Each structure stands twice: as C-alpha cells, then as structure tokens.
Amino acid sequence: MERIYLDNNATTLVDPAVREAMDPFYCHMYGNPNSLHSFGIEVRPYLHRAMEQLYRGIEADDEDDIIINSCATEGNNTVIMGMYFSLLKETRKKRIVTTQLEHPSIREACRFLEAQGVKVTYLAPNRDGLITAEMVAEVVSDKTALVSVMWANNETGLIQPMKEISDVCRERGVYLHTDAVQTIGKVKVSVKEVPVDFLTFSAHKFHGPKGVGGLYLRKGVVLPPLLHGGEQMGGHRAGTVDVAGMVAMGKAMELAVSALEYENREVRRLRDKLEDALLQHKDVMVVGDRNLRTPNTVYVSIRGVEGEAMIWDLNQHGIAASTGSACASESLEASPILTAIGADRELAHTGVRLSLSRFTTETEIDFTIGVIDKAIVRLRQLSTSY
Numbered sequence: 001m002e003r004i005y006l007d008n009n010a011t012t013l014v015d016p017a018v019r020e021a022m023d024p025f026y027c028h029m030y031g032n033p034n035s036l037h038s039f040g041i042e043v044r045p046y047l048h049r050a051m052e053q054l055y056r057g058i059e060a061d062d063e064d065d066i067i068i069n070s071c072a073t074e075g076n077n078t079v080i081m082g083m084y085f086s087l088l089k090e091t092r093k094k095r096i097v098t099t100q101l102e103h104p105s106i107r108e109a110c111r112f113l114e115a116q117g118v119k120v121t122y123l124a125p126n127r128d129g130l131i132t133a134e135m136v137a138e139v140v141s142d143k144t145a146l147v148s149v150m151w152a153n154n155e156t157g158l159i160q161p162m163k164e165i166s167d168v169c170r171e172r173g174v175y176l177h178t179d180a181v182q183t184i185g186k187v188k189v190s191v192k193e194v195p196v197d198f199l200t201f202s203a204h205k206f207h208g209p210k211g212v213g214g215l216y217l218r219k220g221v222v223l224p225p226l227l228h229g230g231e232q233m234g235g236h237r238a239g240t241v242d243v244a245g246m247v248a249m250g251k252a253m254e255l256a257v258s259a260l261e262y263e264n265r266e267v268r269r270l271r272d273k274l275e276d277a278l279l280q281h282k283d284v285m286v287v288g289d290r291n292l293r294t295p296n297t298v299y300v301s302i303r304g305v306e307g308e309a310m311i312w313d314l315n316q317h318g319i320a321a322s323t324g325s326a327c328a329s330e331s332l333e334a335s336p337i338l339t340a341i342g343a344d345r346e347l348a349h350t351g352v353r354l355s356l357s358r359f360t361t362e363t364e365i366d367f368t369i370g371v372i373d374k375a376i377v378r379l380r381q382l383s384t385s386y
C-alpha cells in the first residue's frame with residue numbers, strides 16, 4: 001500500500017492538470033508580464049485567463065479586485081494592517097471584531113495592533129463551535145472598522161453562517177473580511193450571495209502549488225498595500241507576479257469549483273464512513289455536527305489516546321494525519337480553537353484531525369479504519385489514565 005495522505009487541511013497534492021498548466025512558465029514562457037517585448041507580451045493572455053477563472057470561481061463582479069499574493073498569511077495581514085492605516089489609526093473607528101477561532105495570521109496580526117492602541121474583540125463561539133450573527137450584532141458599534149470571521153475552520157471544519165453575518169455588517173456599514181482558505185472547493189463560495197468586502201484564499205489548499213494566494217477586494221473599498229515599490233496588481237501589491245503560480249491557481253480554482261458536487265457527495269461519504277467507524281469505539285467524540293462541517297474534515301477525540309501517539313502510530317503505517325493546524329504542530333499547548341469551543345484539557349490534547357480530498361480513495365479509508373481500530377486498543381492498553 002502506498003502512503004495515505006489525510007492531512008489535506010494542511011496542504012494538498014498539486015492536481016496533475018494544474019502542474020501541466022503551470023509548467024510552460026518556467027523554461028519557455030518565462031517573461032516578466034510587465035516587459036514590453038515579446039517575452040513579456042506572450043504571457044499576458046494567460047494571466048488574463050487565470051484572473052477570469054478566479055473571478056468566476058468566487059462569482060466576483062468585473063469591477064471588484066483580486067490581488068495575487070504569496071499566501072493566505074499575507075492576505076490576512078494585508079487586510080488587518082491595511083485597515084490600521086486606512087481607518088483605525090486616524091479615525092474614530094478604533095475597533096476590530098474577530099473570533100477566538102481564527103488562524104494565527106489573523107490572531108497575531110490583531111495582537112500586534114492591540115499594542116498600537118486598537119481595541120480588538122475576540123468573540124467566543126457557542127458550544128456548537130459557531131459564531132452567530134446575533135453575537136456579531138451585539139458587539140459591532142459605530143466605532144468598529146472591521147469584522148473578520150473565518151468561513152470554515154481549519155481544525156474542526158465547522159462552517160460559520162457567513163450570509164447572516166454579512167447581513168449584519170452591511171446593515172451597520174462595517175467592513176467584513178472572511179478567511180475562506182478552508183472553504184474553496186468544499187463549500188460554494190460566492191461573493192454575490194455572501195457579500196463580503198475582503199476574502200482570503202490560498203492555492204495550496206485546493207490542489208494548487210504553495211506560495212501563491214489571492215485577496216478579493218469589493219469594488220470601491222480602500223485598502224493601502226502591504227508591499228510598496230511597484231505598480232503591479234494595480235498598485236495593490238508591488239513585486240513581480242508569480243506567473244506560473246497565478247496560472248496554476250486559476251486552473252486549480254476552476255477544477256475545485258467543478259468538483260464541488262463530487263466533494264459534497266463522494267468525499268463526504270468517505271469522511272462519514274471513517275467517522276462512523278471511529279464512533280463505534282466507546283469514549284470517542286467528534287467535534288461539531290457533521291452537517292455543519294466541510295465535507296472532508298473530521299476532528300476526533302479518543303479518550304485515553306494522546307493525539308501525538310495516534311499520529312505517530314498512523315505514520316508508522318504510512319498514514320498522514322495531524323493533531324491540529326500544521327503551524328502549531330510543534331507546540332504542546334492545547335489547541336486554542338478547541339479550547340475556545342469549550343473542550344476540556346483531555347479533549348484538547350487527544351484531538352486528531354483527519355482531512356480528506358477528492359484524491360482520497362475508498363481503499364485508503366478502509367485501510368485507515370483498520371489501522372485506527374487496532375491503534376485505539378493498543379494505545380489504550382499503554383495508557384495510565386484509561
């Protein structure tokens with residue numbers, strides 16, 4: 001059996017069709033799109049097409065902007081820092097409302113602004129792991145510059161009610177940002193149906209390459225750039241655009257959107273099969289209602305089994321999973337996200353995240369179930385607390 005990859009919320013395999021689309025831009029069409037000679041001119045139609053694929057993918061309007069950047073961490077920081085220089089620093093609007101569920105690229109950026117005098121409210125989710133529109137409505141005031149709520153969570157897969165939250169923000173005239181990194185290709189993302197002002201995405205989470213991402217800006221919103229020094233991206237982000245990356249992200253977006261139906265039927269079926277098998281064991285808990293989660297994610301707590309021990313055991317059998325987000329994998333701290341949803345100490349330390357993709361097969365899931373079944377029995381026998 002080849003190795004099995006069930007850590008798709010950390011990163012994904014590059015779809016072979018995406019790889020094929022980006023390949024010509026390394027050794028053949030390697031011109032700088034801002035150059036006036038033929039090498040530059042010949043790549044421009046490909047960038048144009050990639051932009052069209054991205055606009056179509058999230059149902060953006062022609063007059064909106066999509067800034068191509070290096071990753072979601074950059075996109076999230078661009079929004080938070082940009083808001084500081086456009087509103088928070090100089091006007092009466094001195095507040096940001098965000099949540100305790102956010103990725104560190106939002107959380108740490110907000111902490112940095114707190115040190116500059118910005119007031120940040122970190123909304124706690126309810127017991128279901130959700131941030132409701134009412135919670136947002138309760139804390140937003142005329143001093144709020146920005147609301148930032150992640151669309152789907154990277155650890156639990158829980159999907160937030162973004163439409164209702166966007167209704168509140170529109171009504172109150174407050175900018176809304178959403179980190180949609182874990183949502184593209186899993187749930188329909190339409191900025192027409194869910195009118196947000198800023199939206200972050202990252203190609204490597206939907207079968208594109210690492211090192212390229214996008215930030216959507218609604219028409220008319222003002223956001224100073226994070227990177228200065230050139231007119232690329234209409235002045236929104238200086239620096240030569242990663243041509244191969246952008247072409248790849250466009251193709252990956254197109255494929256992700258066309259695979260949505262498969263994701264919601266087949267990937268969900270395999271995820272549910274795995275989840276049902278886990279729940280056959282006693283003292284096993286899955287975080288969040290499966291119908292409120294992205295179809296590929298299950299976050300499970302197995303009493304008496306340390307998350308790290310299970311990951312190690314799975315890895316011995318060639319199966320890749322994680323205890324939570326990859327960027328915190330070396331920390332022994334309890335997951336801030338699980339703590340936020342009220343998990344007790346044990347749950348926050350016994351969590352295992354299994355995340356599938358459209359490349360996951362039934363044979364892989366069956367094999368994984370067999371390995372986990374045996375691991376639970378063995379690791380519990382070794383446990384002093386179970």
Ligand code: C6P
Nearest residue numbers: 010071072073103154181202325326327
């Ligand atoms: N989450 C995980 O294992 P980058 O790599 O900068 O493009 O993406 C950062 C990021 C931002 N928002 C969300 C919701 C994310 O899940 C991630 C990346 C990985 O969960 C690595 S920490």
